Amino acid sequence: FVSMAYYAVPLLPKDCLVHMRTAEGVKLRTLMETLTPLLVEGTLHFTQDGIYTRNLNVVVYGEVLLRAKDIEEYVCNEPRHDIGLNFETLYKALKNVNQEDVVCIQLTREALNTSTPSINLFIMSNSDNGEDEEYCYSYKVALMALDQDTMNIPPKDFDSMVTLSSNTFQRMLRCCEKQGEYVQLFTQCISDEVNYLYFSTKGDPSSLVTRLKFKVEMKNII
DSSP: OOOTTOOSSOOOGGGSSEEEEESOHHHHHHHHHHHHHHHSEEEEEEETTEEEEEEEOSSOEEEEEEEGGGSSEEEESSSEEEEEEEHHHHHHHHTTOOTTEEEEEEEOHHHHTSSSOEEEEEEEEOGGGTOSOOOEEEEEEEOBOOOOOOOOOOOOOOSOOOOOOHHHHHHHHHHHHTTOSOOEEEEEEOSSSOEEEEEEEEOSSOEEEEEEEEOEETTEEO
16 A cells, blocks of 8 residues: 555655755765764754754754755745654665765655655665666655754854864864763964864873864954
8 A cells, every 4th residue: 555645756846845856865864874863853944945953952952054055956835844853764764875876855745644744755866877777765754743942042152163174073082082981172272373272081090182283364263
């Protein structure tokens, strides 16, 4: 039995409440892989400007924005749609995406009005690559009824703002993890050319302090 909310291939964008199609499926998979252990579940907001999520758990606040102009195909036929879902469930559907795949996500009125509301996710061969093998995996990702608390995060001026590559940040934390349970981050701003970011952790019987140099431009640390 195939319900009316289930489709083997994507619908036309005009027949969806929200339609998103991208050949950057690996990046989308990586994003979900990062969010899953941090936020577990949350609300996705679809607007005509793009997709964003803003969620808070006990210790982590996360805010992610995918701009409509940066997505190959993105259509939101109404001003806004909010859906609650489990990020791990979405990640499991995206887990096997590879570089040659196209990912399409669609939200339809039929899928929202079933006993188990869902979004439709498709992983397809990229016809632009001239692939002889054509395939399409279709998933129904169940939605959740979540309380949508309004989070008003007040603006905050920071003395230091530092941008690091994710690989460098991960390497620093892994080094600290071997020494202790907690790590302290702080900066030392000496001049426009001499500024340092420190990672400090204390363990038993040893401790570790790592220093990284960064540059300041017009008092805005990059």
